[in-house]
Amino acid sequence: MNSKRNTQLIAAALVLIVSLIPWMAFAQIGGGGGLGDPDVPIDGGLSILVAAGVAYGAKKVHEARKKKQEANVE
Numbered sequence: 001m002n003s004k005r006n007t008q009l010i011a012a013a014l015v016l017i018v019s020l021i022p023w024m025a026f027a028q029i030g031g032g033g034g035l036g037d038p039d040v041p042i043d044g045g046l047s048i049l050v051a052a053g054v055a056y057g058a059k060k061v062h063e064a065r066k067k068k069q070e071a072n073v074e
Contacts, residue, residue: 011057015053018050
């Protein structure tokens with residue numbers, strides 16, 4: 001049971017870190033000194049990756065609940 005809690009804490013920490021990366025990247029931009037086209041979206045693939053992660057997590061939770069329910073029935 002402790003292993004499951006550790007896994008959840010690690011997953012929560014990773015989500016927090018990944019969500020803070022864009023904020024840290026914006027904090028490092030200084031003065032607009034030739035950084036390229038300012039109209040290029042940074043969020044392009046990140047939102048797809050987050051959506052895929054949420055879907056994968058939901059699938060895992062669904063499978064875990066189904067497995068637990070089957071164990072309780074038997």
